[in-house]
Amino acid sequence: MSHSIRTALLVVLLATTCAPAAAQEKFPSRPLEVIVPTPPGGGTDIAIRLLAELAEPALGQKIVIVNKTGGGGLIGMAQVVQAKPDGHTLGGLWNAPLTMTPHMQPAPYKPTDYVAISLADSAPTVFCVKKEFPANDGKEFIEHLKKNPGKFTYGNDGVGGTIHLSAERIFSKLGVKTRPVPFGGAGETLKNYLGGHVDIYGGSITPILPYIKDGSNKCLMVTSSEKLVSMPQAASLSELGVPDTGTALWHGIVGPKGIPAERVAILEKAFREAARSDKFRQYMEPRGIKVEAASGADFRKLIDSEYAAMGDLMKSIGLTK
Amino acid sequence: MTTFDYLMGGFAVATRPDNLLFCFIGCLWGTIVGVLPGLGPLAGLTLLLPLTYKLEPASAVIMLSGIFYGAMYGGSTTSILLRIPGEAASIMTCIDGHAMARQGRAGPALVVAGVGSFIGGTMSVVGLTLFAPPLAQLMLKVGPAAEFALMALALLVMGFVSSGPVLKTIAMVVLGLLIATIGLDPLTGFPRFTFGRIEISEGLSFVAMALGLFGVSEILLNMEDVLSVKPIRPTLASLIPRAADMRASAPAIARGTLIGFVFGFVPGISHVVSTFASYAVERKLSRHPEEFGHGAIAGVAGPETANNATTGSAMIPLLVLGIPAIPATAILLSALMIHGVNPGPQLVSEHPQVFWGLIASMYIGNLMLLALNLPLVGLFVNLLRIPYAWLAPSVLLICIVGIYSVNANAAEIGIMAAFGLIGYMLRKLQFDCAPLLLAVVIGDRMEVALRRALIISDGNWAALAQDAFSRIFLGAIVVLVALQCIAWRLGVRRKDLVELKSTSEENPT
Amino acid sequence: MTLTLPRGEAAVAAVLIALAVYVLWEAEHMPASTPGQPGAGFFPAILAVILLICAGGILISSWSSGKDAAAPTVIIGHSKVWITLASLVALTFALEPLGFVLAASAFLFVLLRFCGGVNWLAAGIGAITLTLAAWYFFTAALGVALPHGVLPL
Structure with a gap:
């Protein structure tokens, strides 16, 4: 089995590499490890695995994905931060462990403990309703919600989850009051929404896409500042007058602080190329996910601004620890 | 084209030599993973998932689903032989299955478990083939309120099934539910009973608890006179079930199939809940209820059939709606997505060879598993010949590796030891551990369902009984409680009569 | 250690009661619940109350059967x-x-x-x-x- 051969190879190589690596050593000199702090098979896991596979040729070494679950992503991320900063151990993550969860729970790391390498993709969340709902575009949607404060329920991915926070960020700016019902993920939200147990679907695009296509549901709002080509009916945040309140669900690669700059540059280049590749694009775009392939510097800016915005938001809705 | 034509097309895909091989690998791996305590179908699936990236979507999903239902076959082996549940769905099998093994009847138990699993699994696929789309729509209607009612019903059923006084059973169930609350609150993220340690934020490891309460406690109990635990020496003849066994099992298998298929609708834990519903039903309907707990074969046949019967219906939400109902099917979902195949309403029309190929392969897979498991019965039963002095430490070693393989956290071995001690003491004092463990399994979901239902209804408790499904389940609870009260009153009356009779005999006038 | 079964049961019941009291105390410190938003302490509190009642019942029944000289004994520990x-x-x-x-x-x-x-x-x-x-x-x-x-x- 190639998985175990990979592991065995990694084990042998790690065990024999006791001497400190010489500065002139070629990087990377052995297989890399990317820690994904979710169980295998979820959205983040799939995206990072695909990205890693596509980055292998540029790096000349295999990339092994290690799933380390727990603590809402904090445990896996902690392991990244504590790893040896030689560039061979990295983290593949989404927003929450970096910008959201640390506000709610004591995290064993600070934003300055890691270096941002590259942002791979990002996807806004959408808000959809059944076709009978009395609104046909974003503005009518918000109007209707404002007229009925506290009446409508929307499904999200758990209190303090990405969907919940991105929704509240917008709703609080617009003065809308709805009742969030926490579910375990897009799949459960979808199921409960389709069964009529909640009024509004709030979540990622991919699961609800087939149900929009067949006309039984309509998407009225998207949490990005520009409109989505695939969903013309959904109002963008600019159209609603609140362009800077968007939060997308993104995936990116980070590493422990202290990796030498030349190595970071090599990694950044490899992962950006991987994200720009056709195969990655072909996977992401039909799902409504935007390929970013951003530089480490841009990624860092996004993380820092989102971290600050989330801190403020959570204080205002009373979620901070 | 009729369903039959589609299915034949599916068989054309499933019987390609490479797909047959993948099916076999999946089933074999699933059996191994099911047999080994600690590793369950989820672990088996995740270990093999990366290997499937290079395969065609149909082949990938055929192999992965083989692991999924294969594990339901393997789980019964250690349950029967060692009283260690191979995975959660085999907990009920431990009770009567191991009792049968103690009586030298491990062979018939294993055979009946295998046959029942085959029938349950196959019939479940038939149900999937014929009824998938309407059933999917029906499943959507089960919302949080109905889910809560169903789980309360399941716990009630569990209470009736357990041996021993009612109060003790309730205490164990409540204790299990409390243990399930340890960790971050799933709805608000607030840490409960974690003492500030992130490692516990997902709750105590279920595998560690199960192996501790059942496996380690069993070994500790036996340690007291380890030298006198006689290895069981089965003869060839005793491997084969007697005619009486088959007659007793057949109705249990039939009922187990139905129960399992119906319970496949319960999101999240269908395979576990179905086993104790089946056990309860068999005990209630049996002409010899006192045998249960001491080696009643229906107590093995029913649950083992039921857990396999959930595999077909558990696939329905995935294939028809694109929603994974249980964690193992979530891995199937991601395998499909990586190949660009989006499960959902368009799956059948856009990728018929994947959908029908998968269904066809499930028929084949169940056959393969039957052929795999039956001959192995002789081999497994001979494991019991090993002197306990060697068997016990080896079993502990396997449990330890099993636990470590899940989270690479040595502390979980300590948790297993702690629960082993707790289980040992509870069993000595005649508290039943099965309700405890089963309550832990469903506690999380039950609480979440209740709170969500209350959030949706904005605090209105009456709303919990408003939709059709909730009413059905709540009605069932009322009926069961009423029946139990009547039975108790009748039992008391009978006891009074017996006492009257004996006192009058003692004091003849 | 040898003890009678009812004594052992009573010991377990006592431990459960202590546990239930602890859970109630912790639940007090969890975020408050409103009818429309049951909080983190809601379910544990309900469970703790049920546990108190049950364990109390076990304690009482084992107390009364403990007076009976013919109570079975168990040996714990080896x-x-x-x-x-x-x-x-x-x-x-x-x-x-x-x-x-x-x-x-x-x-x-x-x-x-x-x-x-x-x-x-x-x-x-x-x-x-x-x-x-x-x-x-x-x-x-x-x-x-x-x-x-x-x-x-």
Whole structure:
């Protein structure tokens, strides 16, 4: 089995590499490890695995994905931060462990403990309703919600989850009051929404896409500042007058602080190329996910601004620890 | 084209030599993973998932689903032989299955478990083939309120099934539910009973608890006179079930199939809940209820059939709606997505060879598993010949590796030891551990369902009984409680009569 | 330790009552619940109350049957049981520092020799053989990562 051969190879190589690596050593000199702090098979896991596979040729070494679950992503991320900063151990993550969860729970790391390498993709969340709902575009949607404060329920991915926070960020700016019902993920939200147990679907695009296509549901709002080509009916945040309140669900690669700059540059280049590749694009775009392939510097800016915005938001809705 | 034509097309895909091989690998791996305590179908699936990236979507999903239902076959082996549940769905099998093994009847138990699993699994696929789309729509209607009612019903059923006084059973169930609350609150993220340690934020490891309460406690109990635990020496003849066994099992298998298929609708834990519903039903309907707990074969046949019967219906939400109902099917979902195949309403029309190929392969897979498991019965039963002095430490070693393989956290071995001690003491004092463990399994979901239902209804408790499904389940609870009260009153009356009779005999006038 | 069954049951009931009280106390400190938003402490509090009632009932019934002289006795604890438990706890702490091969061999050796009554030589050889077999099976065939500890294995 190639998985175990990979592991065995990694084990042998790690065990024999006791001497400190010489500065002139070629990087990377052995297989890399990317820690994904979710169980295998979820959205983040799939995206990072695909990205890693596509980055292998540029790096000349295999990339092994290690799933380390727990603590809402904090445990896996902690392991990244504590790893040896030689560039061979990295983290593949989404927003929450970096910008959201640390506000709610004591995290064993600070934003300055890691270096941002590259942002791979990002996807806004959408808000959809059944076709009978009395609104046909974003503005009518918000109007209707404002007229009925506290009446409508929307499904999200758990209190303090990405969907919940991105929704509240917008709703609080617009003065809308709805009742969030926490579910375990897009799949459960979808199921409960389709069964009529909640009024509004709030979540990622991919699961609800087939149900929009067949006309039984309509998407009225998207949490990005520009409109989505695939969903013309959904109002963008600019159209609603609140362009800077968007939060997308993104995936990116980070590493422990202290990796030498030349190595970071090599990694950044490899992962950006991987994200720009056709195969990655072909996977992401039909799902409504935007390929970013951003530089480490841009990624860092996004993380820092989102971290600050989330801190403020959570204080205002009373979620901070 | 009729369903039959589609299915034949599916068989054309499933019987390609490479797909047959993948099916076999999946089933074999699933059996191994099911047999080994600690590793369950989820672990088996995740270990093999990366290997499937290079395969065609149909082949990938055929192999992965083989692991999924294969594990339901393997789980019964250690349950029967060692009283260690191979995975959660085999907990009920431990009770009567191991009792049968103690009586030298491990062979018939294993055979009946295998046959029942085959029938349950196959019939479940038939149900999937014929009824998938309407059933999917029906499943959507089960919302949080109905889910809560169903789980309360399941716990009630569990209470009736357990041996021993009612109060003790309730205490164990409540204790299990409390243990399930340890960790971050799933709805608000607030840490409960974690003492500030992130490692516990997902709750105590279920595998560690199960192996501790059942496996380690069993070994500790036996340690007291380890030298006198006689290895069981089965003869060839005793491997084969007697005619009486088959007659007793057949109705249990039939009922187990139905129960399992119906319970496949319960999101999240269908395979576990179905086993104790089946056990309860068999005990209630049996002409010899006192045998249960001491080696009643229906107590093995029913649950083992039921857990396999959930595999077909558990696939329905995935294939028809694109929603994974249980964690193992979530891995199937991601395998499909990586190949660009989006499960959902368009799956059948856009990728018929994947959908029908998968269904066809499930028929084949169940056959393969039957052929795999039956001959192995002789081999497994001979494991019991090993002197306990060697068997016990080896079993502990396997449990330890099993636990470590899940989270690479040595502390979980300590948790297993702690629960082993707790289980040992509870069993000595005649508290039943099965309700405890089963309550832990469903506690999380039950609480979440209740709170969500209350959030949706904005605090209105009456709303919990408003939709059709909730009413059905709540009605069932009322009926069961009423029946139990009547039975108790009748039992008391009978006891009074017996006492009257004996006192009058003692004091003849 | 020998005690009567009802006494043992009463002891368990007492522990459960203490646990229920602790849960109630903790639940007080959890975020408040409103009818439309049951908080983190909601479910544990309800459970704790039910547990108090049940454990109370068990305590009362075992108290009354404890007066009965014919109550059955149980023996709890045996040297081999403590040895097994102690070995498991020791393994928990030793596994990662010492590595699987050393820790598991020692564990198996202790159990074989002191609980199983196997002689020194057979226990030693058996422990090492079984450990190595498990090592190769799980790491090579199944791809499970076991800690190396001090050995280069």
